[in-house]
Amino acid sequence: MYTPLGMLWALSFLLGPGIFHPLEQQTARSIASRFGEETTPVFKAASIVGGIATLLIVISALCFNSWLTEDIFSDQRSLLIAIILVVIGLGSAHLVKGVLAGTGRFKNYSRYLIGEGLGRLLVTAILVIFASGEVWMYGLALGLSPFIGISAALFRQKDLIKPGPKVKAKEISGSLGVLLIASLATAMVLNVSPLTVELLAEPNQKEEPGKFLNALLIARIPLFFFQAVQAALLPRLSQLMASKELEKFKHELMRLLGFVTVFGACFLFLIAVSGQWVTRIAFGSEYEISRQDMTLLAISSVGLMYALSLTQGLLALHRQGYSAAAWVSGIATFPATIFLGDDLFLRVEVALIVTVFITTSLLVFFITKSYKSQKLEHV
Numbered sequence: 001m002y003t004p005l006g007m008l009w010a011l012s013f014l015l016g017p018g019i020f021h022p023l024e025q026q027t028a029r030s031i032a033s034r035f036g037e038e039t040t041p042v043f044k045a046a047s048i049v050g051g052i053a054t055l056l057i058v059i060s061a062l063c064f065n066s067w068l069t070e071d072i073f074s075d076q077r078s079l080l081i082a083i084i085l086v087v088i089g090l091g092s093a094h095l096v097k098g099v100l101a102g103t104g105r106f107k108n109y110s111r112y113l114i115g116e117g118l119g120r121l122l123v124t125a126i127l128v129i130f131a132s133g134e135v136w137m138y139g140l141a142l143g144l145s146p147f148i149g150i151s152a153a154l155f156r157q158k159d160l161i162k163p164g165p166k167v168k169a170k171e172i173s174g175s176l177g178v179l180l181i182a183s184l185a186t187a188m189v190l191n192v193s194p195l196t197v198e199l200l201a202e203p204n205q206k207e208e209p210g211k212f213l214n215a216l217l218i219a220r221i222p223l224f225f226f227q228a229v230q231a232a233l234l235p236r237l238s239q240l241m242a243s244k245e246l247e248k249f250k251h252e253l254m255r256l257l258g259f260v261t262v263f264g265a266c267f268l269f270l271i272a273v274s275g276q277w278v279t280r281i282a283f284g285s286e287y288e289i290s291r292q293d294m295t296l297l298a299i300s301s302v303g304l305m306y307a308l309s310l311t312q313g314l315l316a317l318h319r320q321g322y323s324a325a326a327w328v329s330g331i332a333t334f335p336a337t338i339f340l341g342d343d344l345f346l347r348v349e350v351a352l353i354v355t356v357f358i359t360t361s362l363l364v365f366f367i368t369k370s371y372k373s374q375k376l377e378h379v
Contacts, residue, residue, distance in 0.1 A: 004072070004073045004076045004079060007072050007073060007194075007195070007198060007209075008073065008079050008082060008083060008086075008139055008142060009142065009213070011072065011083060011191075011195075012083060012086040012087075012090070012142060019053055019057060019087075019091075019180070019183070019184070020050065020053070020090055020091045020093075020094035020095075021094060021183045021186075021187075022179030022180050022182070022183045023046060023049060023050050023053070023091075023094050023095060023098060024094040024095065024097050024098035024101070025098070025179060025183075025234060025315060026046070026098070026179060027042060027043070027046045027095060027098025027099060027102060028097075028098045028099075028101035028102040028234055028235050028238075029102070029234060029235065029238045029315065029316070030042045030046075030102065031098070031099065031102025031103060031235075032101075032102045032104075032234075032235035032236075032238040032239050032242075042099075042102070043095070043099055046095055046098065047095060050091050050092075050094075050095050051091075053091065054087060054088055054091040057087050057091075058084055058087060058088070061080065061083060061084055061087070062084075065080055068080055068083070076139075078139055078140075079139045081139070081140075081143070082139025082140060082142060082143045083139075083143075084143075085140070085142075085143025085144065086142060086143045086146070089143060089144070089145070089146030089147050089150075090146050092146065092147070092150060093112065093116070093146040093149060093150055096112070096150050096153060096154065097109055097112060097153075100112070100153060101232070101234070101235050102235055104235065105157075106232050108153045108154070108157060109153065109232075111149075111152045111153045111155070112149040112150065112152060112153035113149065113227060114149075114152065115148050115149040115150075115151065115152025115153065116145045116146055116148060116149030116152075117145070117149075118148075119144065119145045119147075119148025119149060119152075120141050120142060120144075120145035120148075121141075122148075123140065123141040123144050123145065123148070124137065124138060124141040127140065127141060178320045178321050178323075178324050179315075179320050179323075179324075181324040181328065182311070182320060182323045182324035182327050182328075185324065185327035185328045185330070185331050186308075186311070186327050188331050188334075189304070189307075189327065189330060189331050189334075189352075189355055189356065189359065190223075190304065192331070192334060192352075193212070193216065193348050193349075193351075193352050194209060194212055194213045194216060196334075196338065196348050196351075197209045197212045197213075197344060197345070197348055200338075200344060200348075201344065207286075208344060208345070210287065211287050211288075211289055212289070212345060212348070214279060214282070214283045214287045215275075215279055215287075215289045215293060215294055215297055216297055218271075218275060218278055218279050218282065218294070219271065219275070219294060219297035219298045219300070219301050220297075220301050222263065222264075222267055222301055222302070222305060223301055223304060223305065223308075226305055226308065229256070229309075230308060230309075230312060233252075233256065233309070233312045234312045234315055234316060236252060237249055237252060237253070237312060237313060237315075237316030238315075238316045240252065240316070241316050241317060241318075241374075246371070246374060246375060249313075249316070249371075250371065253309070253310075253313045253367075256309050257306065257309055257310075260302070260305045260306055260309060263305075264302035264305060264306075267298060267301075267302065268295065268298050268299065268302060271294050271295055271297075271298040272291060272294070272295050272298075275291065275294030275295070275298065276288055276289070276290070276291055276294060279294070289345065292346075293345050293346070293349060296346075296349040296350070296353065297349060297352075299353055300349070300352045300353050300356050303353065303356035303357060303360055304356055306360050306363075307326075307327075307330075307356060307359050307360045307363055310360065310363035310364060310367050311323050311326075311327075311363060313367050314363065314366060314367050314370060317367070317370045317371065317374060319366065319367075319370045322363075322366035322367075322369075322370065323363070323366070325362065325366070326359050326362035326363045326366060327359055329358060329359070329362055330355045330356065330358045330359030330362070331355060331359075333351075333354055333355050333358050334351050334352070334354075334355045335351075337350060337351040337354045337355075338351040
């Protein structure tokens with residue numbers, strides 16, 4: 001039962017944030033560039049784009065239902081309904097989060113994150129009582145949690161509606177194609193490793209994907225908290241660029257990278273010392289993996305924080321094409337390095353670190369080039 005649920009989790013993050021995060025970014029950037037005003041026209045235009053994307057994904061899931069059910073969800077047909085709920089819920093949630101981030105309502109943004117997480121636990125607890133541990137209930141909890149998060153975020157919010165001149169959907173979708181490519185590549189980097197372990201595992205390694213996913217969840221803890229930082233960063237940097245305050249832009253970004261460096265070093269030390277213990281306490285001794293595996297997964301997570309920070313800077317500079325190029329180039333190295341070695345976990349971990357390193361290096365090059373270009377334009 002655990003492995004198909006793990007695949008549902010990984011696939012939901014590949015489809016949800018991978019498809020809809022660009023919508024959140026574009027919505028937040030459009031509203032922030034208007035200094036938090038004119039939310040209604042932007043929201044309407046973004047809703048049209050998001051609705052079309054949601055419909056296409058749901059239709060695709062129904063067309064490929066046999067493959068999803070048999071090869072990904074291990075014949076658990078209820079999880080097909082769960083992934084459709086996840087897509088609809090996350091599509092709506094990313095649109096709402098874009099409005100909240102663009103208007104600077106980060107308290108409400110955090111309410112969404114808290115509401116989604118606690119909602120998932122609450123729905124699971126209720127269903128455990130009445131459904132006796134059936135697999136569908138966990139999928140339902142995952143599918144309903146975004147709607148609970150939206151309700152928590154919008155509770156008593158009556159002044160979000162701010163009218164203004166009509167915004168064409170083209171303004172939202174204009175650069176959405178490039179953002180979508182970048183976001184899908186980013187989602188693949190974030191989620192390709194557990195799916196790869198599932199595909200490469202031998203018949204006698206049926207429990208390995210579950211072990212790997214558990215360890216990855218522990219190693220990715222900083223990234224869950226980093227969502228809030230990303231939400232605040234892009235609108236802030238977009239406002240600075242709209243005001244042509246390049247020095248402040250540089251200062252904000254460098255300050256964040258300094259924080260990531262210090263925090264990342266502390267996190268790596270904690271994982272090296274207690275990562276195995278945390279995994280054993282959280283999931284049981286049968287899901288424990290080696291200290292080396294935990295440390296390598298944590299290294300990739302810290303690298304991802306650098307990459308995600310630099311990506312927000314490029315988007316604020318309106319260089320989403322460079323961002324897409326960096327992430328696509330990075331993920332292209334993954335299959336080239338996945339076959340180095342025999343150890344299942346080690347080969348995936350090394351391939352992931354190489355992917356993150358290539359991506360981050362390219363992002364550093366592109367953002368340095370773009371910033372210098374902006375400086376020259378304003379001399």
